[in-house]
Amino acid sequence: MAVKPARAKALSVEDRQAMLIDAVTPLILEHGQAVTTRQIADCAGIAEGTIFRAFGSKDELIQAAVERHFDPEPFRRQLRQIDPRLPLEERIRAIVSLMRARFTTVFTLMTALGRHGPPPGHEKGHHDGSEFVGIMADILAEDLERFTVPADRVGQIIRMVTLAASVPQIRNGPEFDDEEITALVLHGIMGAPAPSHPADPHPADPHHADSHHAV
The missing domain is CATH 1.10.10.60 (Homeodomain-like)
Known part of the structure; x- marks a missing residue:
C-alpha cells in the first residue's frame, strides 16, 4: 500500500x-x-x-x-560577532563590509521607492549613537591607544567615510571596494606620517666651526 x-x-x-x-x-x-x-x-x-x-x-x-532593512539591531548583532582578536586591518575591513552592505541596501531602497529624508524610526532612537560607540570600542579595544582620535570619533569616521563611499550621489565617481575604504580609514591618502627626526642639539654653526679651525 x-x-x-x-x-x-x-x-x-x-x-x-x-x-x-x-x-x-x-x-x-x-x-x-x-x-x-x-x-x-x-x-x-x-x-x-x-x-x-x-x-x-x-x-x-x-x-x-x-x-x-532600516532596523539597526540585526546590523548591530553582526558587528558584535566580529572577532576582536583579529588583526586590526581585518577588523576594520569587516566593519566596513557590513556598513557598506547596509548603506547600499538602505539607500537603494529609498531611491527605488522615491523616498527622501531620515529613515523610518529615526525619531524613535533607532540610531542610538552611544550603543554604536560601545560596540566599536569593544571591537577595537586592543588598539584604541594607537589611534589619534577617541573611540567615539573612530566609529564616526568609519561610518562617515563608508557612507560617502557607498552612496553614488555622494561619491560622484567610481565605486570604492572594501579594501580601498579600509585603507582610507587607516592611512588616509598619504599613508602613515614619516617619523620626525629629533632636533640636532648642536646645529651647524659657522662661527663654532671657525673657532675649531682657529685652535
Missing part, C-alpha cells in the same frame, strides 16, 4: 510574512513602488491571495520590508 507523503507544515503568520519580505525586497530594488502583487506571488511561489492574508495590502508589505 502506497504511503501518502506527509503534508508540508503550514507556515505561521510570522514566517509567511518573513518569506514575503524576502521575496519582495529584490523586486522593490528592480521595480520600486510599481512592483505588482502578481510579481511578488510568482517570486515567492504562492497564490496571490496569500499576500493579502499575511499583509493587508501591497503597500503594507513594502513598508514592512523597508522597516526590516
Whole structure:
C-alpha cells in the first residue's frame, strides 16, 4: 500500500510574512513602488491571495520590508560577532563590509521607492549613537591607544567615510571596494606620517666651526 507523503507544515503568520519580505525586497530594488502583487506571488511561489492574508495590502508589505532593512539591531548583532582578536586591518575591513552592505541596501531602497529624508524610526532612537560607540570600542579595544582620535570619533569616521563611499550621489565617481575604504580609514591618502627626526642639539654653526679651525 502506497504511503501518502506527509503534508508540508503550514507556515505561521510570522514566517509567511518573513518569506514575503524576502521575496519582495529584490523586486522593490528592480521595480520600486510599481512592483505588482502578481510579481511578488510568482517570486515567492504562492497564490496571490496569500499576500493579502499575511499583509493587508501591497503597500503594507513594502513598508514592512523597508522597516526590516532600516532596523539597526540585526546590523548591530553582526558587528558584535566580529572577532576582536583579529588583526586590526581585518577588523576594520569587516566593519566596513557590513556598513557598506547596509548603506547600499538602505539607500537603494529609498531611491527605488522615491523616498527622501531620515529613515523610518529615526525619531524613535533607532540610531542610538552611544550603543554604536560601545560596540566599536569593544571591537577595537586592543588598539584604541594607537589611534589619534577617541573611540567615539573612530566609529564616526568609519561610518562617515563608508557612507560617502557607498552612496553614488555622494561619491560622484567610481565605486570604492572594501579594501580601498579600509585603507582610507587607516592611512588616509598619504599613508602613515614619516617619523620626525629629533632636533640636532648642536646645529651647524659657522662661527663654532671657525673657532675649531682657529685652535
